[in-house]
Amino acid sequence: MALVLVVDDDLSFRFFLKALFETDGHEAVAARNGAEGLETARKRRPDLVVLDVMMPGGGGLPMYRAMQADPALRSVPVIMLSGVGGASFAHGLSMCQAADRGRDGGRNGGGSTEMNEPFAYVEKPPRPDRLLELARRALNGTGNGTAGMAGQPERAEQDGTGATPDGISRKTGQATASPRAATHDAKENERMPYKILVVDDDPYIVKYMVDILSDNGYATCSASDGSEALEVLKRERPDLVTLDLEMPNEWGPRFYRKMTREDAFRDTPVIVISGLSGIHLAIRNAVASLKKPFDPNRLLEIIRDTLEKRGELAAEAPATHQ
Numbered sequence: 001m002a003l004v005l006v007v008d009d010d011l012s013f014r015f016f017l018k019a020l021f022e023t024d025g026h027e028a029v030a031a032r033n034g035a036e037g038l039e040t041a042r043k044r045r046p047d048l049v050v051l052d053v054m055m056p057g058g059g060g061l062p063m064y065r066a067m068q069a070d071p072a073l074r075s076v077p078v079i080m081l082s083g084v085g086g087a088s089f090a091h092g093l094s095m096c097q098a099a100d101r102g103r104d105g106g107r108n109g110g111g112s113t114e115m116n117e118p119f120a121y122v123e124k125p126p127r128p129d130r131l132l133e134l135a136r137r138a139l140n141g142t143g144n145g146t147a148g149m150a151g152q153p154e155r156a157e158q159d160g161t162g163a164t165p166d167g168i169s170r171k172t173g174q175a176t177a178s179p180r181a182a183t184h185d186a187k188e189n190e191r192m193p194y195k196i197l198v199v200d201d202d203p204y205i206v207k208y209m210v211d212i213l214s215d216n217g218y219a220t221c222s223a224s225d226g227s228e229a230l231e232v233l234k235r236e237r238p239d240l241v242t243l244d245l246e247m248p249n250e251w252g253p254r255f256y257r258k259m260t261r262e263d264a265f266r267d268t269p270v271i272v273i274s275g276l277s278g279i280h281l282a283i284r285n286a287v288a289s290l291k292k293p294f295d296p297n298r299l300l301e302i303i304r305d306t307l308e309k310r311g312e313l314a315a316e317a318p319a320t321h322q
Contacts, residue, residue, distance in 0.1 A: 002139050005046035006030045007037035007063065008081070009055040013124075015276060017050055019245065019253040023283055024132055034063030041073055048138050050131075051118075053082035068115040077119035077138035081126060128284070194307050195219040197238035199229040199255070200273070201247040205292075209242065209273075212296050218303075226255030233265060239307060242299075243283070245274040256283050269306045271299070 004026050006017040014030045021028040029044060031037035034051075035058030041049060049067070053060040060080065067073040119138045122131060198209045201224045210220045221236040223229035225247045233241070241259075245252035252272070259265050272289040283289075288302045 002026045002047040003044060004028045004135070005037065005041055005044065005049045007032075007034065007049065007055075007060065008052040009033055009057075010052075013052075015246065019251075019283075020128055020132065021050075021135070023253045023257055024135075025257070026135075032057070034058030034060055038063045038066050041067065041076070042070070045072065046076060048135055049076055049078045050135075051078055051080055053080055064118065065115065074116075079131070079134055079138065080118045080121045081124055193217055193219045194239040195221065195236060196303065197229065197232060197236065197241045198222040199224075199226070199241060199247075199252070200244040201225055202244075205244075212300070213303075216300055226250030226252060226258075229255050230258055233259060233268075234262075237264075238268065239310070240303060241268060241270045242273050243270050243286075245272065245283075246276055253283060260285075269310065271302060271306075273299075 004021045006014055006021070006028060007030070008014050008017065009032055014032075018028040018030050029040060029046070031040045033055045037049070037051065038058075040046075041063075051060045051063060060082065064078060064080075067076065067078070120134045122134065196213055196218050198206055198213070198220060199222070200206050200209070203224075206222045206224070210222060213220050221232050221238060223232045227250045229241075229243075232238075243252045243256065252274075256270060259268065259270075269287045270283065270285075272283050272286045273292060273294055274289070275292040287306050290299060290302075
């Protein structure tokens with residue numbers, strides 16, 4: 001497990017990146033600007049730094065220059081993330097090097113530090129799978145990702161809703177649509193109904209979702225954070241989990257990582273329901289992701305389809321072992 005330092009002034013984007021790397025099995029720490037990032041880097045000695053270029057209170061370029069001047073941090077791979085074009089960043093880097101050489105009178109000693117290029121440069125918003133691929137290459141020491149730096153940097157794809165990790169939304173308790181009655185069979189008649197675990201720290205949302213699910217024939221259980229959810233998961237053995245991401249004590253992606261380490265729950269389907277834009281991409285194996293306020297009819301449709309498929313697979317399982 002590697003330690004990844006995320007440095008970005010945008011709160012939502014820090015959440016997105018931190019969740020992305022934690023879900024991929026790494027430890028992630030975050031800083032709000034270059035000055036705070038440099039202090040954290042010197043204290044924690046990360047294995048990889050993901051660094052925004054344009055930030056108030058200490059930008060990415062000064063932090064990168066300071067890292068290059070520090071023997072303990074010089075070899076740490078850095079992935080630069082920004083809305084500033086890769087060619088512009090490369091030009092800024094070369095100007096800094098020229099200024100350093102000018103102050104040093106053209107000599108290599110003194111205050112001049114020859115700067116290496118960052119491992120990679122990716123334009124915001126990044127495509128999560130591409131960012132993780134670059135991170136793995138950086139951590140494994142295989143090649144580099146700077147080939148497109150002065151040409152055409154990576155551009156991220158938006159999700160189907162057009163959402164990108166560029167802002168943070170407040171949680172909202174009520175959905176605007178009224179749910180229609182579901183027409184599913186809630187397991188075979190001789191069995192107990194499917195059970196759904198609702199994980200959210202907002203009691204109003206929990207109550208709202210429990211009412212919807214109960215009215216449509218599901219059994220329910222709930223938890224207010226990831227730590228409690230893990231206990232409820234082991235006790236109640238739900239058939240499906242709806243998961244908020246931003247919660248106190250232990251947030252959604254960390255709970256999901258612990259859940260999937262348990263053999264008994266590795267295949268339990270998860271539906272992400274979050275008020276954060278873009279961060280749902282962090283849980284890449286979720287069966288679906290809904291942004292608050294969500295359409296309850298759509299939620300019921302996803303739940304029905306997911307559990308029906310799960311039931312069909314369970315019914316086919318004995319035949320595959322004959």
